[in-house]
Amino acid sequence: GAGVSQSPRYKVAKRGQDVALRCDPISGHVSLFWYQQALGQGPEFLTYFQNEAQLDKSGLPSDRFFAERPEGSVSTLKIQRTQQEDSAVYLCASSPIADSVNEQFFGPGTRLTVL
Amino acid sequence: AQRVTQPEKLLSVFKGAPVELKCNYSYSGSPELFWYVQYSRQRLQLLLRHISRESIKGFTADLNKGETSFHLKKPFAQEEDSAMYYCALRGRGGFKTIFGAGTRLFVKA
Numbered sequence: 001g002a003g004v005s006q007s008p009r010y011k012v013a014k015r016g017q018d019v020a021l022r023c024d025p026i027s028g029h030v031s032l033f034w035y036q037q038a039l040g041q042g043p044e045f046l047t048y049f050q051n052e053a054q055l056d057k058s059g060l061p062s063d064r065f066f067a068e069r070p071e072g073s074v075s076t077l078k079i080q081r082t083q084q085e086d087s088a089v090y091l092c093a094s095s096p097i098a099d100s101v102n103e104q105f106f107g108p109g110t111r112l113t114v115l
Numbered sequence: 116a117q118r119v120t121q122p123e124k125l126l127s128v129f130k131g132a133p134v135e136l137k138c139n140y141s142y143s144g145s146p147e148l149f150w151y152v153q154y155s156r157q158r159l160q161l162l163l164r165h166i167s168r169e170s171i172k173g174f175t176a177d178l179n180k181g182e183t184s185f186h187l188k189k190p191f192a193q194e195e196d197s198a199m200y201y202c203a204l205r206g207r208g209g210f211k212t213i214f215g216a217g218t219r220l221f222v223k224a
Binding site for chain 2: 003004031033035040041042043044045048050055056058059091093098101103104105106107108109
């Protein structure tokens with residue numbers, strides 16, 4: 001079976017551009033997480049969805065960051081007016097049930113470079 | 116403040132030697148603790164979680180609430196253990212996961 005997929009794998013944007021990053025979780029997984037991983041750091045939590053409901057967006061760094069999961073499957077992370085400090089790998093993870101001890105299955109990530 | 120600290124960025128050991136990757140945490144409440152691993156050119160994946168009290172690939176980790184630590188140990192390191200290791204915590208009943216900065220383990224032949 002296919003794991004979590006993310007697209008694009010690499011994105012180069014000019015400062016000020018808007019970008020959209022896509023995550024396809026494992027089919028049937030209830031929970032979906034987005035993380036931002038800067039170079040040399042661990043993943044940093046951005047937001048969490050349970051089905052289509054965004055239950056925690058406390059990690060979104062500014063109002064330029066927006067995430068959605070309208071039908072409870074595919075999710076999109078949108079960054080408006082990108083800035084150089086947004087350069088990072090963006091990871092998506094999914095989990096089969098809404099449980100704090102459950103394993104998260106990670107995608108390969110999207111590497112965003114803002115020039 | 117909720118925080119996970121991995122004090123070593125790089126740990127280098129010889130094959131067959133014991134290895135311990137340190138993890139300390141700060142959390143008010145009962146956390147769930149995890150170790151994730153990322154092998155070269157692979158995705159981040161779960162290695163083990165404290166609640167399962169399991170041994171995976173010879174690795175074990177014991178939660179020490181008094182010292183707020185969750186160190187990862189293996190008695191005899193193998194070359195294939197070379198990877199990036201991340202300690203992580205999540206509040207019981209919560210969803211926000213906090214990761215440490217990671218420790219790169221290099222096992223020399």
